[in-house]
Amino acid sequence: MTTRITRIAVHDLRFPTSKSLAGSDAMNAAPDYSATYVVLHTDSPDDLQGHGLTFTIGRGNEICVKAAESLSGLVKGLTLEEITADMGAFWRRLTAGDSQLRWLGPEKGVIHLATAAIVNAVWDLWAKSAGKPVWKLLVDMTPEELVRCLDFSYVTDVLTPEEAIALLRKQSPGKARREAEMLDQGFPGYTTAPGWLGYSEEKMRRLAREAVAAGWSHVKQKVGADLEEDMRRARILREEIGWERSLMMDANQVWDVDQAIEAMRRLAVFEPMWIEEPTSPDDILGHARIRERISPIGVATGEHCHNRVMFKQMFQARAFDFCQLDAARLGGLNEVLIVLLMAAKFGVPVCPHGGGVGLCEYTQHISLFDYIAVAGSLENRVLEYVDHLHEHFIDPVIIRHGRYMPPSLPGYSAEMKRDTLSRYQYPDGPVWSDIEAG
Amino acid sequence: MTTRITRIAVHDLRFPTSKSLAGSDAMNAAPDYSATYVVLHTDSPDDLQGHGLTFTIGRGNEICVKAAESLSGLVKGLTLEEITADMGAFWRRLTAGDSQLRWLGPEKGVIHLATAAIVNAVWDLWAKSAGKPVWKLLVDMTPEELVRCLDFSYVTDVLTPEEAIALLRKQSPGKARREAEMLDQGFPGYTTAPGWLGYSEEKMRRLAREAVAAGWSHVKQKVGADLEEDMRRARILREEIGWERSLMMDANQVWDVDQAIEAMRRLAVFEPMWIEEPTSPDDILGHARIRERISPIGVATGEHCHNRVMFKQMFQARAFDFCQLDAARLGGLNEVLIVLLMAAKFGVPVCPHGGGVGLCEYTQHISLFDYIAVAGSLENRVLEYVDHLHEHFIDPVIIRHGRYMPPSLPGYSAEMKRDTLSRYQYPDGPVWSDIEAG
Numbered sequence: 001m002t003t004r005i006t007r008i009a010v011h012d013l014r015f016p017t018s019k020s021l022a023g024s025d026a027m028n029a030a031p032d033y034s035a036t037y038v039v040l041h042t043d044s045p046d047d048l049q050g051h052g053l054t055f056t057i058g059r060g061n062e063i064c065v066k067a068a069e070s071l072s073g074l075v076k077g078l079t080l081e082e083i084t085a086d087m088g089a090f091w092r093r094l095t096a097g098d099s100q101l102r103w104l105g106p107e108k109g110v111i112h113l114a115t116a117a118i119v120n121a122v123w124d125l126w127a128k129s130a131g132k133p134v135w136k137l138l139v140d141m142t143p144e145e146l147v148r149c150l151d152f153s154y155v156t157d158v159l160t161p162e163e164a165i166a167l168l169r170k171q172s173p174g175k176a177r178r179e180a181e182m183l184d185q186g187f188p189g190y191t192t193a194p195g196w197l198g199y200s201e202e203k204m205r206r207l208a209r210e211a212v213a214a215g216w217s218h219v220k221q222k223v224g225a226d227l228e229e230d231m232r233r234a235r236i237l238r239e240e241i242g243w244e245r246s247l248m249m250d251a252n253q254v255w256d257v258d259q260a261i262e263a264m265r266r267l268a269v270f271e272p273m274w275i276e277e278p279t280s281p282d283d284i285l286g287h288a289r290i291r292e293r294i295s296p297i298g299v300a301t302g303e304h305c306h307n308r309v310m311f312k313q314m315f316q317a318r319a320f321d322f323c324q325l326d327a328a329r330l331g332g333l334n335e336v337l338i339v340l341l342m343a344a345k346f347g348v349p350v351c352p353h354g355g356g357v358g359l360c361e362y363t364q365h366i367s368l369f370d371y372i373a374v375a376g377s378l379e380n381r382v383l384e385y386v387d388h389l390h391e392h393f394i395d396p397v398i399i400r401h402g403r404y405m406p407p408s409l410p411g412y413s414a415e416m417k418r419d420t421l422s423r424y425q426y427p428d429g430p431v432w433s434d435i436e437a438g
Numbered sequence: 439m440t441t442r443i444t445r446i447a448v449h450d451l452r453f454p455t456s457k458s459l460a461g462s463d464a465m466n467a468a469p470d471y472s473a474t475y476v477v478l479h480t481d482s483p484d485d486l487q488g489h490g491l492t493f494t495i496g497r498g499n500e501i502c503v504k505a506a507e508s509l510s511g512l513v514k515g516l517t518l519e520e521i522t523a524d525m526g527a528f529w530r531r532l533t534a535g536d537s538q539l540r541w542l543g544p545e546k547g548v549i550h551l552a553t554a555a556i557v558n559a560v561w562d563l564w565a566k567s568a569g570k571p572v573w574k575l576l577v578d579m580t581p582e583e584l585v586r587c588l589d590f591s592y593v594t595d596v597l598t599p600e601e602a603i604a605l606l607r608k609q610s611p612g613k614a615r616r617e618a619e620m621l622d623q624g625f626p627g628y629t630t631a632p633g634w635l636g637y638s639e640e641k642m643r644r645l646a647r648e649a650v651a652a653g654w655s656h657v658k659q660k661v662g663a664d665l666e667e668d669m670r671r672a673r674i675l676r677e678e679i680g681w682e683r684s685l686m687m688d689a690n691q692v693w694d695v696d697q698a699i700e701a702m703r704r705l706a707v708f709e710p711m712w713i714e715e716p717t718s719p720d721d722i723l724g725h726a727r728i729r730e731r732i733s734p735i736g737v738a739t740g741e742h743c744h745n746r747v748m749f750k751q752m753f754q755a756r757a758f759d760f761c762q763l764d765a766a767r768l769g770g771l772n773e774v775l776i777v778l779l780m781a782a783k784f785g786v787p788v789c790p791h792g793g794g795v796g797l798c799e800y801t802q803h804i805s806l807f808d809y810i811a812v813a814g815s816l817e818n819r820v821l822e823y824v825d826h827l828h829e830h831f832i833d834p835v836i837i838r839h840g841r842y843m844p845p846s847l848p849g850y851s852a853e854m855k856r857d858t859l860s861r862y863q864y865p866d867g868p869v870w871s872d873i874e875a876g
Contacts, residue, residue: 028537058538059508063548066504070497099466100496106691106719106742109547110501154718157695157727253544257595280592281544282747284722285754289595304544309720316723 002079003044003129008072008118011037012065013416014058014426015357015389016435024198026224027252031057033357033389034426036064037416038117040075040125048128051415052121054113054328055356061426067104067114074098075118084126087149091119091334095151108306112331119332120362124412134333134412135365139179139372143168146373150338154309158316164341171376178372186403187367188378189385190218190248192355194237197222201236208240215401217245218273218382224251227263234270243271246382250276253304257286264294274298274322281305287319300324303353307331311339315346322380326353327362333412336366340374350375354384360397361390361413364404392420440517441482441567446510446556449475450503451854452496452864453795453827454873462636464662465690470496471795471827472864474503475854476555478513478563488563489853492555492766493794498548499864505542505552512536513556522564525587529557529772533589546744550769557770558800562850572771572850573803577617577810581606584811588776592747596754602779609814616810624841625805626816627823628656628686630793632675635660639674646678653839655683656711656820662689665701672708681709684820688714691742695724702732712736712760719743725757738762741791745769749777753784760818764791765800771850774804778812788813792822798835799828799851802842830858 018030034057040050056064074094083090094115096102104111127134138146143165152161191214194207211219219241223230230249237247249272255263260278267275275297279286281304291299298321305311306329314320323343330336343350350370352363360383367383375381383404390396394415398405407413423429427436456468472495478488494502512532521528532553534540542549565572576584581603590599629652632645649657657679661668668687675685687710693701698716705713713735717724719742729737736759743749744767752758761781768774781788788808790801798821805821813819821842828834833851836843845851861867865874 028541031538031541056538057541059536060505060539060542060549063501063505063508063542067498067501067548070501098497100469100494101498103466103469103495104498104501104548104551108720108744109549110505110542111498111547113542154694154721154724157724256592280747282546282745283592283751285751286592286595286747306546307720309718309724313721313723 002081003042003048003125004079005040005075005077006043007041008076009039009041010065010068010072011039011421012061012426013037013421013424014061014432015424016431017388018058024196025222025250025252026197026254028057034058034061035357036061036068036114036117037421038068038121040121042080042125048125050121050125050128052117052119052124052332052412053358053414054117055359056113063110064114064117067110068117070101071111071114071118075122080125080129083122087334088151090122091331092151092153094119095331096153107309107331112306113328115331116328119334120328120412120414123333124415127412128410131410133365133407133410135368135406138365138369139175143172146337149334151334152338155312155338155342158312159338159342159345163345167341167344168373171373174376175372178376182368182372182406186400186405187364187371188217188382189399189402189404190220190246190382191216191385191387191402192220193387194219194240195221197225204233204236205240208237212241212245217402218248219245220248220250220276220384222252223249223263223267224254227266230267234267238270246273247271248273248276248300251278253277253280255279257283257289260290261293264290264297268294268297272297274300276300276324277303282310284310284313284317284319287314288317291319291321298322300351302326303355304329308335308338308342312342315342315348320348323348323350324353325350327359327366340366340370344374349380351382352384355386357389358393358414360385361393361395364397364407365412367404368406392416392424440519441480441486441563442517443478443514444481445479446514447477447479448503448506448510449477449859450499450864451475451859451862452499452870453862454869455826456496462634463660463688463690464635464692466495472496472499473795474499474506474552474555475859476506476559478559480518480563486563486566488559488566490555490557490559490562490770490850491796491852492551493797494551501548502551502555505548506555508539509549509552509556513560518563518567521560525772526589528560529769530589530591532557533769534591545747545769550744551766553769554766557772558766558850558852561771562853565850566848569848571803571845571848573806573844576803576807577613581610584775587772589772590776593750593776593780596750597776597780597783601783605779605782606811609811612814613810616814620806620810620844624838624843625802625809626655626820627837627840627842628658628684628820629654629823629825629840630658631825632657632678633659635663642671642674643678646675650679650683655840656686657683658686658688658714658822660690661687661701661705662692665704668705672705676708684711685709686711686714686738689716691715691718693717695721695727698728699731702728702735706732706735710735712738714738714762715741720748722748722751722755722757725752726755729757729759736760738789740764741793742767746773746776746780750780753780753786758786761786761788762791763788765797765804778804778808782812787818789820790822793824795827796831796852798823799831799833802835802845803850805842806844830854830862
């Protein structure tokens with residue numbers, strides 16, 4: 001009895017978030033949170049489907065949609081069983097098997113974003129077929145089974161399959177205890193709600209108070225548009241959250257290396273736990289230099305770090321203190337898992353990026369698995385939480401007192417409601433035709 | 439009197455090169471050399487147009503076309519005069535001005551390839567309007583005028599506008615002499631003609647003899663599919679070209695770091711001048727390690743190095759001996775110029791990538807300008823020449839005795855014949871409908 005992928009539908013979904021300035025930062029003034037959304041239809045008698053997405057911020061989502069359509073020929077007609085028998089080979093086939101498509105990256109930009117949507121949909125399908133949430137599917141694998149899902153090309157100089165198995169084995173003894181702990185207490189999160197640019201002082205104070213009341217111990221602020229303004233807003237946030245809670249800052253890539261160092265020397269008085277994306281996401285050596293110069297403020301980056309080769313070098317160069325991988329910027333869960341393993345080897349905590357539609361739904365699985373089976377520690381781990389658009393998901397994240405509670409429904413949690421798929425379809429869905437009509 | 443860009447047409451052009459195995463290497467077994475081809479139409483009374491392209495190898499070219507169409511909204515309606523008054527600002531507007539599109543890179547992959555096609559078309563338009571070939575337009579600029587064309591964001595820690603001006607001024611005295619030298623003797627090239635994978639021994643020997651007879655002093659061989667086979671083919675080539683000529687090798691990214699070191703230790707007996715793309719193009723630190731371990735064989739890479747930030751780190755990490763920038767993988771000529779300036783500062787010779795349709799037409803301008811105004815030296819500089827598809831261009835490259843002769847027609851030389859634009863249009867042009875029909 002096999003499950004064959006018979007048809008792949010790709011949706012262009014966009015949410016008009018630019019109207020509220022939620023999601024506004026120094027680089028991205030007015031994003032419309034969007035998804036290239038893939039549905040794998042199958043021949044299963046109970047209509048099993050795999051849903052997956054990649055995140056963009058509006059214009060250009062149509063290019064990712066086109067790329068996902070071009071890639072889908074590599075997946076259509078395969079059975080779930082042949083994919084999961086050697087998921088590493090499947091991933092390699094998708095990223096390197098068609099050298100003409102590979103040329104467009106390789107493994108970066110639009111083609112890799114589109115790869116993520118498809119790969120994540122395959123994991124959703126697998127987990128649903130297994131009747132488990134993805135984090136649990138992963139936790140229940142043996143080290144050998146897990147490593148078989150991975151493609152180690154270009155990283156064997158720092159991590160071999162044998163080392164990966166050894167890392168996983170080392171954490172095996174505590175897995176059951178940590179799983180029980182997570183089910184009971186959840187995974188610690190942090191919120192960006194009060195920290196977006198473009199909010200009035202009154203709104204910032206209100207949201208900061210609400211965050212404290214809701215139990216958040218970590219709050220993040222956007223910086224980088226104007227340094228005096230950043231200082232003023234940091235002062236407000238410190239007044240509201242106090243000094244016993246942690247304040248993080250996020251510059252969204254607006255600075256050059258020396259500018260970042262200067263800005264953070266002034267912002268240091270507010271004792272930020274980290275500065276996120278201080279400069280170009282490609283600048284491994286630049287991040288290493290910034291880190292050296294602004295210690296003890298940590299350096300965090302990764303949401304735009306496009307593949308395992310870039311992360312490998314971030315680790316090798318000791319370029320960051322917090323690894324903020326993205327569930328859909330990397331080529332889906334397989335590549336995320338490689339990065340988790342390298343992070344464990346180098347002792348760098350992983351705090352995945354959550355600012356986007358569907359990303360929190362994904363990252364909870366990643367951080368749960370990381371804690372239970374790979375890192376085995378919560379030290380310096382906090383999982384970003386962004387509070388909008390969760391209402392569109394069938395199985396949205398559940399936050400209790402600032403912690404993510406483990407999802408229990410089968411799948412990878414990013415399946416959207418049928419109504420959302422039609423209403424937010426761009427450009428023809430009613431939400432957009434209404435905007436068009438003014 | 440202004441020239442306004444009134445309409446932007448984007449063509450999907452593909453050439454069925456996979457039939458001949460010309461262009462076949464260890465990573466790219468059967469490429470169909472393709473171009474996302476942009477035409478900027480203007481309101482000029484004499485029908486001035488700007489033509490520009492980016493190179494892909496077949497499937498997926500439709501995604502680049504889509505991206506170029508999405509970007510063209512940022513260019514339509516501008517005048518050539520407002521663009522050239524501050525070309526640095528124009529470039530920044532195209533790469534960072536629309537943050538929603540920027541998200542898809544930033545500055546990498548499909549969106550950056552599409553940027554290159556548009557930017558290169560603007561340079562073609564500018565040069566045609568000025569009545570000069572692009573290399574001469576650049577050579578005739580003052581250092582200040584040239585630097586105004588550039589966006590230094592993310593590289594100011596290694597190169598400021600002031601340093602760039604100083605670098606250019608240093609070479610000013612010899613410019614006229616070097617220009618005359620180039621017009622007389624041309625720029626030295628090398629050929630890959632005998633070295634593609636998939637050729638019989640007889641064909642290799644014949645092409646190698648032809649190369650020697652045609653005056654080529656440097657010949658490149660593809661490697662990486664099978665080491666014994668690479669050894670056998672290198673032996674054949676050395677037999678034909680002798681030891682007084684240079685042999686280069688190109689692995690097209692197929693090896694991991696340690697594999698590359700091992701393979702090159704064996705291939706060292708053939709005394710290759712360089713190994714090109716030994717591993718992932720993103721692996722700056724990996725290239726540095728390979729370079730350290732296989733000296734005196736040089737390391738060459740850059741055709742997939744996606745932006746100035748990556749090149750900056752290649753220079754900082756002393757990761758390569760030859761900088762093989764690509765005229766259309768970087769975001770067009772503006773970003774190429776920044777890399778030329780950094781290369782001059784770090785003393786790394788630039789040998790641009792030519793393996794693709796239209797790339798030789800572009801790179802001759804780059805290397806001529808580099809020699810005349812930036813580097814001022816020919817030492818270790820050779821410009822790749824690939825011998826197919828030139829018949830499609832209005833102003834194809836002219837090779838004399840293994841050297842590129844400077845183009846004299848106004849523009850950037852990548853304008854294709856009208857007949858080619860219709861015949862090779864994918865999928866509807868007659869060349870493709872004939873193939874479709876079998």
